Amino acid sequence: MSKVRQELKTIEVLPNLTGVIIFGVAFAIRFILFQFSNITEILGNRVEIVTPVTSFTRLTEGLYLFDNGVPPYDGGAFHQAPLFLACFQLLSYLPNILIPLTYIIADLLIAYLLANITRIKQHLYKDFPRIDVELYEGKPKEIDPWIVSGLYLFNPLTVASCLSRSTLLFTNLSVVLGTYYSLRNNKSYGMFWIAMATYLSFYPLMLVIPSILMLTNNTNLKGKKIENEVYSCAGLYIGWLTGLFILSYLLVDSWDFMQSTYGVILLLPDLTPNIGLFWYFFIEMFDQFRSFFLVVFQLHAFIFVVPISIKFRNHPLFVVFLLSGIMAVFKSYPSIGDASLYLAFLPIYSEIVKYMRYNYLTTNIFCYCSILSPIFYHLWIYAGSGNANFFYAITLVYTVGNIILLVDSTFSMLRREFDIWNPELRHCEITQK
Template sequence: MITARRISYCTLASAIRFLLMNSEFQKIISERVEVSTALNSWKRVTEGVYLRTFGIDPYIGDLFHETPLGLWVFTFMHQCMSSWGLKCLFVITDLLTAWLLFATAKYYIIELAKREEENKKNTDDNEVSYTPIATIAKTSVLYVPAAYLFNPYIVLNCVAQTTTVFTNFLYAAILYSMIRRLRIVSCVLISLVTLQNLYPLSLIVPTIIYIVQDKKKAERVTSIIFMIILFSSVLSFMVYISYLINGSWSFLDNTIGFILVVPDLHPNIGLYWYFFTEMFEHFRWLFIASFQINVGILYIIPLAFRLRRDPMLLAFAYLSIIAIFKSYPSIGDVGFYMALLPLWQHLFQHMQQGFIVGCFMLFCTVFAPTVWHQWIYSRSANANFYFGVTLAFAIAQIFLLTDILFASIKRELALRHGLPKEIDGKKAKLILE
């Protein structure tokens, strides 16, 4: 039954993607600023491949921002695959990502249920209000791939054929290798995605925590040092391979430098473009440092200390922060971490902002193209209107992240001390005012 349901999911998801890819809407979707950015646009990839084919350095100018390793792979894809074959590749990659998320959810829910059974021994005898993980395990495991395959953000991301499709596949592979405690595979995958997008460097923290948490104290330090050295070595090796492929270090300015310095201020769903358009030039480096510290450094240590007992939730928090605050975000980044939400279905009853967040995200998703049309085509609006929508979208995501983290703390409190369902002898009710 479950297998038949999975097959039907994949068939329907593939059909939706192929229909949109072969419709007149494909070009419109691929040109949307919410979907394609300077970093993930397939049009830019194609132009970079043609420049390389004709012997021109694609990193001269401000056009191509993929790594030389990515350029080598994309060149091979263009030479060996037809247009139809490329479309199939994007759809298959999405299906593989969903399968990896399904496998990750299955192992993670099993571990959570086992940990909850062990923690029940320390629970007080008070009546508690929480949803046992074992009762929702099957639905959570199925909802994760469904939330990925049928998420409108992910569907549009695949239809536009952005390179975020492959980034999401790498993210899913990292989560799977982390839950399976595959040290070498995890380090290689994190190195690859770090070379491509820089910010996922933070994923090494939950990976290390997950792998060493079951080891003895004497072995933990050795394992941590080993993984840090392995990760650094693999990343350095990939950078050197990129240098050999390109023949120079010019790619650093248009990859890592492009992400850090943010020279391209075309509108997107992020916060950088409007802020730095309005910023006085002599303040630019100060605020670039502030923005980059916010997304890359500020939250790593505090969240690692607080969520060290649940590294998967920690990884989710890092992915959410990256999607919200990175310099060139797209809805494909947002869709990936949203697909992970069913993993914490047992936390939903402790969340308080779900309705507000849902309304905000729906409003922003519908209103952003409308305001864009008024600004660019009708000229009845300006950049302030569009930035207002992207700012509201970012705030909604922040509310979602903080709500689920607070829900985790509330449930932990319920498991340890019990949350009484009665107040002053009467049954408690939660009323939204």
């Protein structure tokens, strides 16, 4: 085992006063707001926050059927993984306060892991070349890991997603755990949590490649040995995922959950409005073209995986950020919880912020959409003075905002590397003839 790998296994962010205050205030805000049942009910029914595959209301319906001996996947209302049934069935026998506490603790754990991921990233990049403006007294200026946690915990998208009791929170937790253990070169745990995220939401399948890059970048292996390491990681991932499927079968005594979870995600039978691109397009789609465009739409989310992983193979954590953003835009049932995940990774690369050109624009787009989305939905559904175009238009603006942010971040990362390796051209504009 290399020295770097040994050092990564010992890195741990210890709580300080800043961290204690941030986590204490975040816990208090969530716990107090959970006491107002009308807030959780309103947020739990917002199409921007929950979807048919992450709704807590639908989870309780499936749990009721399961408890009464009725197959939970009959009827087409429940679309979540069988392990949720087992976990929440156990919680149903305990005091009701444990359900909101579970969501709060999961949110705080994500924030704590983000702080540790930040510290690990700073350790890995300590010998990377830097530009002069990033140095202070000869040492690199780094963002405080607890600030990264705070930016996640006090993001309104994160708070709303937690209060709505969206089960997407547990997918996000699995992604962050997989990233954390992969950075620490814990192959078994890293692949397990990425497999768990895939099991819960399917689209984290695209994170397998950056996770393997994290596990292999800091090794001294070369040639055939590194190929064996890749095969070992892939085998572990497939093994863990197969084990989760078998366990699910044992829980519900049927393979129906495959069609009701992953089949719904891939084939889109439920066209409940959300902030994604799929629902309106397929409402208007002629049946004879539906299969073709389903394949096109689903493939579009995955075609970015290989080129991004190749281009940023030395920055696998940045690949996780970009792919998480792509999932937030191009998955079939997205919500604001998906955006909160990839936005949580952005401050970790605080050095690229100075290169970003559209911060003001993207910030205003997010604010604009947050205000107008519920208004347009109300005009369409309740007031009857609008139509589906009102709501879909604002979801398109939201999508454009996400895409601008991802493209701007990619440009910033590439421009920073260009400036590092070409200091004589640092203040020049890049043009193409």
